Each structure stands twice: as C-alpha cells, then as structure tokens.
Ligand SMILES: Nc1nc2c(c(=O)[nH]1)N[C@H]1C(S)=C(S)[C@@H](COP(=O)(O)OP(=O)(O)OC[C@H]3O[C@@H](n4cnc5c(=O)[nH]c(N)nc54)[C@H](O)[C@@H]3O)O[C@H]1N2
Ligand SMILES: Nc1nc2c(c(=O)[nH]1)N[C@H]1C(S)=C(S)[C@@H](COP(=O)(O)OP(=O)(O)OC[C@H]3O[C@@H](n4cnc5c(=O)[nH]c(N)nc54)[C@H](O)[C@@H]3O)O[C@H]1N2
C-alpha cells in the first residue's frame with residue numbers, strides 16, 4: 085500500500101500547530117510541520133512531530149479490560165458496557181447523582197467532542213462533580229475573570245506581536261510554548277519584541293531557557309508574586325501613572341484598589357520578593373513609558389497560594405494603566421462560536437465549601453470527596469484521559485481513595501498508573517484518530533492573536549477495538565438507562581447516529597461528531613465540513629483587535645471592569661500575616677515546578693526517544709550554594725520532604741536556580757506502571773506525593789492547589805539506603 089500525507093493540527097498544547105502526517109498501512113511514517121498552516125506557518129515542536137510514537141505505541145489499549153482477582157483481563161465491549169451500566173444504575177439509584185464523579189485529563193481537553201459528551205454523561209445522572217487539571221494550572225484565572233470581567237471565559241491575552249514591553253511572570257515559553265494564548269512560534273515572537281526595540285522582563289526564581297534567549301531576568305523568591313504586583317501597583321499609583329479617563333469611563337472600584345495598594349511600597353515588598361526596590365521602580369518606569377505594554381503570568385504564579393490575588397492585581401495594572409483593550413497591551417479576543425450561558429447558581433463543594441470554578445471541583449479535595457463518608461460521598465468515578473494519581477496533590481491519599489471506590493472506570497489510550505486502580509479500563513482514541521476543530525480556548529474564548537479556524541478529519545483508524553470516547557459515554561448512558569444529557573430525544577438521536585454508522589450511509593462520513601462540528605461551525609458563520617475540507621491549512625478570520633471591548637463587551641452587570649471585587653479586597657488582609665511569616669521563614673527552601681522539553685505532564689515518558697540517557701529520571705535542581713549548605717553533592721541522592729512525606733531523587737547542581745529555590749519536575753514515578761513498558765523502566769519520583777492536599781491546602785476562592793513555592797527540606801540519603 086502506498087503512503088498518504090494528510091494535513092491536521094496538533095492537540096498536545098495550546099499552540100495547535102499545523103502538521104503534515106505521512107502514513108502507510110495506518111502507521112505514522114513521518115510528521116512534518118505544515119509550512120502553509122495559516123497560524124503556525126511551519127512551526128511545530130518535538131512533541132507534535134513525535135505524535136506517531138504516542139498513537140502507534142505498543143502499549144496502546146485495544147480491548148476493554150476488567151479487573152478480575154487483581155489482574156486485568158480482556159472482555160468484549162458488550163460485557164463491559166452492560167456491567168458498567170448496571171453498576172452505575174445501581175449506585176445512582178441507591179445514592180443519587182452526588183455519588184458519581186468524573187475527571188477529564190489534560191490531553192483530551194484539546195478535543196471538543198468527548199469533553200462535550202462528558203457534560204451530557206454527567207447530566208444524565210444528575211451529577212456535577214467534575215474534576216479537571218484546571219485547579220492544578222489555571223482556575224485562579226477563571227475565578228479572577230469572573231469577578232473582574234463578568235465571566236470565567238472572558239480572558240485577556242498580551243498583544244505580543246505589537247507590544248513594546250512584555251513582563252512575563254512565571255512562564256517559560258521555550259519549553260512550554262505558553263498557556264491561555266494560541267501562539268505558535270511563541271518564543272520567536274517574544275524575542276521579536278526586543279528586535280523591534282521593545283523590552284522583555286522575566287520575573288522568575290529561575291534564569292530560564294527563555295530568559296537566556298532574550299530580555300532581562302528578574303529573580304523573585306517563589307510564591308511572593310502577589311507582593312511584587314502590590315509593590316508595582318503602589319508605585320504606579322504613587323506616580324499618578326493611571327489613565328484616569330479610561331478608569332472613570334470603563335471601570336469601577338479604583339479607590340478601593342488604590343487603598344489596598346497603599347501599604348505596599350517597593351521597599352517593603354523587597355524584603356519578601358528579593359527584588360530590589362530600585363529595580364522594581366525601573367520596571368514600572370519602563371512599563372508606564374512604553375507605547376503599549378502588557379503583563380502576562382502563568383502557572384508559576386497560578387500554582388502559588390495567591391494565584392487569584394496575583395491575577396487580579398496583574399489585570400488591574402493592565403487595566404488602569406490604559407493597556408487593556410489597547411494595541412500592544414492586552415486584548416480581549418472574540419471566539420468563533422458563542423459562549424454557552426454561565427451556570428445560574430454557582431454550586432459549592434461538599435468538602436471545604438469552595439465554589440465550583442468554571443463548573444469544576446478542586447483536584448486538591450478529590451481524595452476527600454471519595455473518602456469522607458456521608459451524603460454526597462463519591463462512590464463511582466469515570467476518569468477520561470487523566471492520570472490524577474500522579475498529577476493531583478497527595479498521591480498516597482489518592483491511591484487510598486481510588487481503592488475505596490465502588491466503581492472506577494478509566495478511558496485511556498494506555499494503562500497508566502491511575503488505571504491500575506480501575507475496575508474497568510476502556511480503550512479510547514488518540515487525537516490523530518478523531519476528527520476535530522480547535523480547542524475551546526480559541527473557538528469559544530478567542531484566546532488567539534491570529535483568529536483562525538481549522539477542521540481536521542481523523543488521520544488514522546483506531547487500533548483493535550478502541551472506540552471514540554464520545555461514543556463510549558453515550559453507550560454507557562444507554563446501558564445504565566439514563567438518557568444522555570437527561571434528554572430522551574438526545575439519547576434517541578445518539579442511538580440513531582450509532583445505528584446509521586453501521587449502515588452504508590456511514591461512508592458519507594457524516595458521523596454524529598461531524599454533525600456536531602457542522603452545527604457549531606454554522607452557528608459561528610463558518611462554512612460546513614465539506615467546505616472546510618478544502619482548507620486543510622485552516623482559514624483566517626478577522627483578527628482579534630483592540631478597541632472593541634471596553635464599554636462594549638464587558639460582561640459584568642454594570643458593563644464596567646471591576647477593579648476591586650469585595651471578596652478579593654477582603655482576602656488582602658491575610659497578606660499581613662503571610663508577609664510576616666515570609667520574613668520569619670526567609671532561610672527556608674521553596675520548591676518550584678519545572679517543565680521539561682521532552683516531557684508532557686506524565687504521558688510523554690512512555691516514548692523511548694523522550695526518556696533516553698540522562699532523561700530517564702527527574703532531578704532535584706539546586707543552586708550549588710544551597711547544595712553545599714545541605715551537604716548534597718552532584719549526582720548524589722537527595723531526600724526531599726514536605727508535609728510529613730518524602731521522595732528521593734538525584735541531585736543536579738544548577739546555578740540558574742535562585743538560591744533558596746529548588747525544582748523537581750512533576751509527572752514522574754512510573755515504576756509500578758505495568759501497562760507502560762517504557763515508562764516503567766524509568767527512574768524518577770512523583771513529586772505529588774509530598775504536595776499538600778485536602779481542604780486546608782487549596783486556595784479558598786478558586787480551589788487552586790498549592791504546587792509552587794512549597795517549603796521543603798532536603799538532605800542526603802546515605803548510599804546504602806539508595
Ligand atoms: N506537582 C505538579 N503537579 C502538576 C503540575 C505541576 O506543575 N506540578 N502540572 C499540572 C498540570 S498543568 C496539568 S495540565 C496536569 C495534567 O494532568 P493529567 O491530565 O491528569 O495528566 P496527563 O499526564 O496529561 O495524563 C493524561 C492521560 O491521558 C491519556 N491520553 C492522551 N491522549 C488521550 C486521548 O486522546 N484519549 C484518551 N482517552 N486518553 C488520552 C494519556 O495516555 C495519559 O494517560 O498535571 C498537573 N500536575
Ligand atoms: N515541554 C512541556 N510543555 C508543556 C507541558 C509540559 O509538561 N512539558 N505542560 C503543558 C501544560 S499542561 C501547561 S498548563 C503549560 C504551562 O505553561 P507555563 O505556565 O508557561 O509553564 P512553565 O513554562 O513551566 O513556566 C512556569 C515558570 O514559573 C516559574 N516559577 C515557579 N515558581 C514561581 C513563582 O513562585 N513565581 C514566579 N514568578 N515564577 C515561578 C518556573 O521557574 C517556570 O519557569 O505548559 C504546557 N506545555
């Protein structure tokens with residue numbers, strides 16, 4: 085059989101780069117960047133180019149598995165669906181929808197269809213306990229935008245291609261390619277700012293790969309960003325560098341915001357951030373003088389204890405300086421498809437009483453939701469494309485919780501660490517095996533400078549009996565006798581679609597997922613699938629522009645940006661205590677996360693090319709000065725402890741770390757993964773064993789887990805204990 089080359093787009097991260105995939109006999113021979121893709125224009129990173137190794141992995145699940153007497157055995161689909169359906173039905177009848185939960189992991193969140201169907205699945209059971217990695221990476225942004233702009237989906241992004249000054253706080257685009265913005269060629273575009281005479285600052289405890297490429301590095305003590313922003317705001321207001329006219333017309337709460345910033349002089353915050361007051365003043369000067377400036381932050385800030393406050397202060401600075409909705413500042417993009425209506429009443433979690441943010445429950449209380457008895461205890465859980473055992477805080481309690489479930493079903497492409505605790509594992513599709521349109525963040529939220537749209541057909545056929553997750557969820561609803569989305573007509577349509585797929589009509593390619601995409605696309609005034617197939621490089625739409633947001637699209641009841649949400653102002657009070665604790669805890673070591681070029685959370689470690697040689701473990705990255713102070717030598721084994729737990733990892737001296745900050749990449753600890761033949765042989769330890777979890781550990785208004793700036797101790801492990 086000959087080879088075929090098909091254009092598609094990557095669904096590993098937010099850049100969604102265009103790719104050209106060459107296949108033969110349903111196997112990927114080669115993946116190249118698509119030079120003609122309207123948005124990525126020939127860019128792709130190593131992970132996208134190696135996607136074939138994920139799809140064609142020898143460990144791919146091809147049949148449903150059932151745990152029988154402690155080991156997994158293949159069973160037919162009919163049996164799997166019937167048994168799971170029966171158990172869901174029984175649990176639902178006895179304990180109600182409160183007892184059923186789901187987790188949607190990161191990779192499949194880039195595909196529209198299965199995630200939409202998960203909503204329909206939960207609704208079928210009157211269930212609403214949806215967990216996602218959101219509270220591990222960005223829920224503070226959702227909670228902040230709800231308060232300031234009126235909706236979690238109303239996010240702004242820096243106008244990187246036009247800005248004269250960009251302050252990047254807690255992001256490292258060379259490695260991670262940026263988040264909350266669709267920006268292929270991210271680092272080149274940031275570096276261009278300097279090329280055109282502008283300035284870039286990197287506020288980060290680590291002198292990152294990105295900071296080495298361009299701009300100026302501003303070392304900051306981990307988890308003190310909120311003080312950096314307060315000092316920044318104080319200085320800006322003290323200089324009267326506020327666009328009062330814009331503030332009066334389009335914003336509310338300025339006085340309260342200004343009062344909140346008053347105590348935090350650059351001199352005062354220096355004591356905890358370690359950014360010299362003069363340096364902070366200089367950054368403020370550059371920011372207020374630039375003809376278009378933006379501050380952007382990401383997980384380095386989000387995962388601290390004050391991610392929500394930091395996000396609010398950052399966007400307040402962008403707003404009152406006149407940079408919101410301005411060329412070269414920050415832009416509120418327009419999606420392609422209308423946003424779904426916001427939920428009327430915000431639910432609160434059973435454990436910890438935190439509001440659901442963006443309709444999800446915090447991952448930091450997942451174990452408690454399962455283990456704590458009483459009404460609403462989670463008894464059945466569906467995990468679709470996630471590895472929460474390794475990616476949520478408190479892995480040991482999670483292991484106990486997953487063992488406690490009456491029914492645990494995993495839908496994955498491989499049998500990962502979490503799936504070891506499952507009763508059933510169902511084989512899903514790799515992204516290359518499904519048709520798709522771009523990710524929710526762009527299609528609905530509009531977080532893309534080049535407003536573009538693409539449609540892709542599937543590139544590969546699924547291996548063995550692997551099935552579309554959307555179909556699995558629909559079939560489970562039917563098997564449990566609960567109509568999809570709580571709607572009989574919808575379930576009827578779903579059944580009809582399934583039946584038609586088995587008839588010659590299926591050859592037309594109009595499957596239910598494609599029908600769904602067609603409807604979405606037409607609702608967004610984009611042509612249907614047949615027309616989109618003529619544009620395999622995607623289409624460009626009217627670009628996102630400044631000047632159409634303030635006074636026009638702000639979703640708050642008054643239509644004005646809220647600069648001083650009362651519950652955030654109230655939380656500022658607690659900062660006095662934190663400030664004093666920071667001063668007292670000054671000598672302690674704080675642990676930060678570090679993403680790696682050849683890793684992607686947990687799942688890239690099962691690709692041989694990504695874990696070769698030195699890359700087959702994670703490390704403790706530590707400044708040589710800190711290492712000496714703690715009797716750690718290069719390549720020795722360190723014990724890293726926090727919250728009464730520890731892990732052991734090899735030591736790597738790294739003078740790019742700020743003294744007082746150490747890093748251990750997450751996503752490791754695969755030794756017991758019987759289903760992952762490559763990852764199982766890697767070394768490395770799971771940092772989430774020592775991360776804090778439970779009600780007291782999460783940010784109370786956004787549910788964010790605290791994964792950055794956690795105080796740890798490090799000590800040598802004697803060689804005979806290694
Ligand atoms: N300590 C610490 N913990 C962290 C972080 C950190 O910085 N520090 N980062 C957090 C962040 S940002 C995130 S997003 C989370 C990620 O957390 P998760 O989403 O829980 O973890 P992933 O490693 O992305 O695991 C995804 C699983 O999806 C499967 N998969 C891939 N594609 C598909 C598909 O198309 N269909 C199906 N059914 N399955 C698929 C993979 O095989 C893998 O088993 O981790 C978080 N955890
Ligand atoms: N190669 C690779 N790419 C990825 C991923 C991956 O695992 N590997 N994961 C993807 C996912 S799921 C996500 S959410 C995105 C995340 O993308 P980003 O949020 O951009 O994440 P990072 O690039 O890791 O940048 C976080 C930075 O914060 C710094 N930092 C740590 N603590 C602090 C602090 O207290 N204050 C400040 N100011 N900085 C701090 C770290 O040193 C690090 O450089 O990346 C995606 N891209």
Ligand code: SF4
Nearest residue numbers: 094097100101129132
């Ligand atoms: S940058 Fe992201 S979207 Fe682009 S190829 Fe790499 S992983 Fe895929």
Ligand SMILES: [Mo]
Nearest residue numbers: 190217220221
């Ligand atoms: Mo993430």
